[in-house]
Structure formats: C-alpha cells, structure tokens
Amino acid sequence: MSLTDDPAPITPRRARTVALAGLIGTTIEWYDFFIYGMAAALVFAPQFFPGASPVAGTLAALSTFAVGFLARPIGGALMGHFGDRVGRRSMLVLSLLIMGVGTLLIGLLPTYATIGVAAPILLVLLRVAQGIGVGGEWGGATLLALEHAPASRRTLYSSFPQVGLPLGVVLASLVFLLVRLAVDEAAFVAWGWRIPFLISAALVVFGLVLRLRLEESPQFARVRSRDQVRRSPLGDVLRAPRTLLPASGINVAVSGTANIMLVFTLSYVTARQLVSSSTMLAITVITAMIWAGVIPLAAILAERYGRRPLLLAGTGLLTAWAFPYFWLIDTGTVGGVLVACVMTGIGVAVASGPYGAHIAEAFPTAVRYSGSSVAYAIGGVLGGAVAPIVATALFAATGTATAISAYAVALGFVSITAVLTLGSPCPDPSGDSGTNDHLDAPGAVSASDPTR
Incomplete structure (x- = not known):
C-alpha cells in the first residue's frame, strides 16, 4: 500500500490479525515490565541495596520500580511524536526492541556485591529503558487495533492490547513461580531471579517477527496522503489541557490499585507471613486470568451501553472494594486473599475494557x-x-x-471525576478519526450521546 494513495478497504481477517498481533506484543512487553516489579518486591533489596533496614531496602527497590513509570511519559512523548509523524508500526517495533534489550541486560547485571554502587545506578538506567519502551507500546498497539477495526467493533478490538497486561502478569507470575519451585530460597536469591529476565530474549524475537509483518494504520496512511501530518503533534496535545488532563486521570485508580495488588501485596503478605510468596504468585495468576477474560466482555458491553458507564462501574467497584480488600488479605487465609484479589481484578478489567477506545478517540487521528x-x-x-x-x-x-485503603479510595475519586469530566469524542478535521466519520454506525460513538 502506498502512502500517497488512500488505503484499500480493511478486511475482517486483517483487522483480527492486527488486534491479535497487538495482544501478543503487549503481553511480551508487560511480561518484561512486571517481572521487574516481582523481583523488586522479592529480591532486589538485598541484591542491590544491602545494608539498609528491611523497610528502607524495600522502599529503595520499589522506588526503582516506580522509575519505570516515571519514564513512561518520556517514551509516550517521544514515540507518540514520531508515531504521529512517521507511523505507528515503526514505533511499535522500536518500543519492543528497547524493552527487550533493557530486560535482558537486567538479567545479566552484576549485583552490589560485585560492582558496588554502579549496580543500583545501572539498574535504574535499565529500568528507565523499560519505561520508555512500554510508554510507547500501549498507544501504538491500541491505535493499530482501533484504526483497523470495523466501526461497530472499535471498542472490542482496541481492548486487545489491554488484555496483554494481565496476560503479561500471568506469564511473569508463572515463570517466577516455576523458578521458585525449582530452586531453593538461597539459589533463587543468588541467581534464580535472573532466569525470567533472560527468557525475555526469546519472547522479544518472536514479537519482533510478528510486528515486522504488520501493515501501517490505514487512518494514519490517509492523513499522510492528504498532507495533514502535524509538525508538532505533542505540542498540539499539550496545548489542549481540557482533554489531556481528564484523559490522564481516568487511569489513575486502575493503575494504582492494580500495582498495590500486584507489587505491594506480594511483599506485604510475605513480610507478615500471611501466605507464602509462592501461594501469592499462584493467586496472582488466577486473578490475572480472570482479569484477562473479563476485559473483552466489558468491551462488548461498552459497545452496547456506552463506554462511560463501564468506566464508572469498574472504577466504582475498585473504590468500594478498597477496604474489604485488605480486610480479606489480613485474614491470612488462601480463600480470603484469593477473593480479595479476584474482585480487584474484575474491577480493573471492567474499567479497562472500554478504556483504550475511549482515550484514543478523545484525540484526532x-x-x-x-x-x-x-x-x-x-x-x-x-x-x-x-x-x-x-x-x-x-x-x-x-x-x-x-490508611492504604483510604489512599485507594482517593485514587478512585480522582478517576471518577476524570471520567465525568472528559468530553465527547473529538471532531477530526480529516474526517477519518473513527469518531465522526461513522457516527451512525451501530455501536459507534456519537458526540451527541453524553453516556459515551
């Protein structure tokens, strides 16, 4: 397909292939991202921050986990800028490559005992690389799926990259669990934790092969062919805070609650000896599998009833569940911990189903x-x-x-306010955004419908 011509019609098979490729790619990227969080909760404190108190060491290790999130806006800004100027596909390939190299090098990184203070410094730098990679991943994968999808299935198809997150958690948890069961505690702390990072190399190669076969987004191709590429797309976005700020706030509760469950709770139950770390990893796998299954169901419901009601339902569930979550965790029973995590996973999934399409279509192509x-x-x-x-x-x-539960409630109120504040899909002067070009299509988003 030439970028100088309008793109050919998209076949259903091509649309499904793009969505599936996005799912596989995001699964690999989130696997890379979350094995770091699990290692930070379990072993990074003694390996890279020895001599600190247990609390200080854990805080230092979790701070390096947070660095990956702090780097995500950098990746999102850089790859978003070039993704809007050069194309979505090339940035997706680059994001996976950056993430893969960073993860592999973490698996090979000497510890503090070997190279001293250089070890935590290099760990932070590699975590920054991971953050940059995943920062450009989500937007590109979501847009390729959305912009290839039939008008009536944009919410469903764009939910596929969202499914990649819990599947990445499943994969990361299973690998960590298998390693924990295969070696004793001393061996796991000494070298076993490296295995999940090294496995990433094979996964990344597989993902790159898939992404190099993808075609460019037809909507972006049309923007190029009509000479409508913006000189500074990021600058245009930053000059529209009435869209950017609420769009940013919608994900605060989901992201915060999910990481309290996935990262903090792992160290919390281990330190308090409520359940073993292996049991918690198994519960995480079960939770993430249910989470992954609910996302497309929530997307289908959003296509019928509107995206905003599903976003409010999921975020409301997370907010209401904040206190019961830790009440059940503190029982120290496997059943209590499982119910606590599964309900949280369902809340995250319900809000995640319509999220990709809702945020993407807030901005023109x-x-x-x-x-x-x-x-x-x-x-x-x-x-x-x-x-x-x-x-x-x-x-x-x-x-x-x-106090942690109260903090989670506060995150919920931030996101609920953001959902209610973000306006209807943005009109697109290219006539090609997936918003105003198919307003009358079944399941499409209408700017005149406040529930969407």
Whole structure:
C-alpha cells in the first residue's frame, strides 16, 4: 500500500490479525515490565541495596520500580511524536526492541556485591529503558487495533492490547513461580531471579517477527496522503489541557490499585507471613486470568451501553472494594486473599475494557498517538508508579492497612471525576478519526450521546 494513495478497504481477517498481533506484543512487553516489579518486591533489596533496614531496602527497590513509570511519559512523548509523524508500526517495533534489550541486560547485571554502587545506578538506567519502551507500546498497539477495526467493533478490538497486561502478569507470575519451585530460597536469591529476565530474549524475537509483518494504520496512511501530518503533534496535545488532563486521570485508580495488588501485596503478605510468596504468585495468576477474560466482555458491553458507564462501574467497584480488600488479605487465609484479589481484578478489567477506545478517540487521528500515549503514561505515574511506595510508607508509619485503603479510595475519586469530566469524542478535521466519520454506525460513538 502506498502512502500517497488512500488505503484499500480493511478486511475482517486483517483487522483480527492486527488486534491479535497487538495482544501478543503487549503481553511480551508487560511480561518484561512486571517481572521487574516481582523481583523488586522479592529480591532486589538485598541484591542491590544491602545494608539498609528491611523497610528502607524495600522502599529503595520499589522506588526503582516506580522509575519505570516515571519514564513512561518520556517514551509516550517521544514515540507518540514520531508515531504521529512517521507511523505507528515503526514505533511499535522500536518500543519492543528497547524493552527487550533493557530486560535482558537486567538479567545479566552484576549485583552490589560485585560492582558496588554502579549496580543500583545501572539498574535504574535499565529500568528507565523499560519505561520508555512500554510508554510507547500501549498507544501504538491500541491505535493499530482501533484504526483497523470495523466501526461497530472499535471498542472490542482496541481492548486487545489491554488484555496483554494481565496476560503479561500471568506469564511473569508463572515463570517466577516455576523458578521458585525449582530452586531453593538461597539459589533463587543468588541467581534464580535472573532466569525470567533472560527468557525475555526469546519472547522479544518472536514479537519482533510478528510486528515486522504488520501493515501501517490505514487512518494514519490517509492523513499522510492528504498532507495533514502535524509538525508538532505533542505540542498540539499539550496545548489542549481540557482533554489531556481528564484523559490522564481516568487511569489513575486502575493503575494504582492494580500495582498495590500486584507489587505491594506480594511483599506485604510475605513480610507478615500471611501466605507464602509462592501461594501469592499462584493467586496472582488466577486473578490475572480472570482479569484477562473479563476485559473483552466489558468491551462488548461498552459497545452496547456506552463506554462511560463501564468506566464508572469498574472504577466504582475498585473504590468500594478498597477496604474489604485488605480486610480479606489480613485474614491470612488462601480463600480470603484469593477473593480479595479476584474482585480487584474484575474491577480493573471492567474499567479497562472500554478504556483504550475511549482515550484514543478523545484525540484526532493526527495527534492520537501522542495524546493517548502521554495521557496513559501520566495516569500510570500518578497511580501505578507511586502506589506501592505510598502503600509501603503508610504501612510502616501506621502498622495497619487502613490508611492504604483510604489512599485507594482517593485514587478512585480522582478517576471518577476524570471520567465525568472528559468530553465527547473529538471532531477530526480529516474526517477519518473513527469518531465522526461513522457516527451512525451501530455501536459507534456519537458526540451527541453524553453516556459515551
């Protein structure tokens, strides 16, 4: 297909292939991203921050986890800018490559005992690389799926990259669990934790092969052919805070709550000896599998009833569940912990189903990669980056999880306000955004419908 001509019609098979490729690619990227969080919760404190107290060491390790989130807006801004100027496909290939190289090098990184203070410094730099990679990943994968999808299935197809997150968690948890079961505690702390990072190399090669076969987004191709590419798409997005700010806030509760569950709770239950780390990893796998299954169901419901009601339902569930979550965790029973995590996973999934399409279509095609990527990354910083750190600090200061639950409720109110504030899909002067070009199509978003 030439970029000088309007793109050919998209076949259903091609649309499904693009969505599936996006799912596989995001699964690999989130696997890379979350094995770091699990290692930070379990082993990075003694390996890279020895000599610190247990709380200080855990805080330092979780701070390096947060660095990945802080780097995501950089990746989102850089890859969003070039994704809106050069194309979505090339940035997706680059994001996976950056993430893969960073993850592999973490698996090979000498510890503090070998190279001293250089070890934590290099760990932070490689975590920054991971953050840059995943910062450009989500927007590109979501847009390729959205912009290839039939008008009536944009919400469903764009939910596929969202499914990649819990599947990445499943894969990361299973690999960590298998390694934990295969070696004893001393061997795991000494070298076993490296295995999940090294496995990433094979996964990344597989993902790159898939992405190099993808075609460019037809909507971006049309923008190019009509000479509507913006000179500074990121600047255009930053000059529209009435869209960017609420778009950024919608993901705060989901990101924060998910990382309290995935990262903080792992160290919390281990330190308090509520359940073993292996049991918690198994519960995480079950939770993430249910989470992955609910996302497309929520997307289908959003196509019928509107995206905004599903976003409010999922975020409302997370907010209401904040206190019961830790009440059940503190029982120390496998059943209690499982119910706590599964209900949280369902809340995250319900809000995640319509999220990709809702955020992407808040921006016109010519700046969509920049807008959606930066909004998603900022939400991740305000929610997921600081949540495990805040949770650890609150527990250390109070000795209970009550303050952590109150913090999760506050995150929920931020996101609910953002959902209610973000306006209808943005009119697109290219006539090609997936918003106003198919307003009358079944399941499409109408600017005149406040529930969407």
